[in-house]
Amino acid sequence: MNGLDPKTQRWLVDFLNKLNKAGKTLITSTHNLEILHEISNRSILFDETHTIVADLPTEEILEDIELLKKVNLVDEYYHFHGSREHRHFHDHN
Structure with a gap:
């Protein structure tokens, strides 16, 4: 896509x-x-060394922000407001 x-x-x-x-x-x-x-409905997540680090229902993968950070799919500016996740290119401070 x-x-x-x-x-x-x-x-x-x-x-x-x-x-x-x-x-x-x-x-x-x-x-x-x-x-x-x-x-x-199922996702297999690879790290940067092409090693499988998770094989879980998609919703569980999407909820594990620390795991997504670990494999560089999201960064520290990725977060939730209510039930919607999004990114900021600036700090909230």
């Missing part, structure tokens, strides 16, 4: 979900955590 405009990205997510509902098993690779919960 890298480099796709938002409309095409949405089309692709919908298409992948239709394939999955039709009984197809899909394997995808992404760094885009914003769509991960939409396209998978």
Whole structure:
């Protein structure tokens, strides 16, 4: 999904979900955590040495911010406000 405009990205997510509902098993690779919960229910997470560090339900992976920091998928500016996660490029101080 890298480099796709938002409309095409949405089309692709919908298409992948239709394939999955039709009984197809899909394997995808992404760094885009914003769509991960939409396209998978299980995630296998690799570190920078290509070693598997987690094989869990996607929601558990997304909730483990320390694990995501450890494998450089998020940084110290990634955090939650209510139930929505997002990034800031400045400090809250």
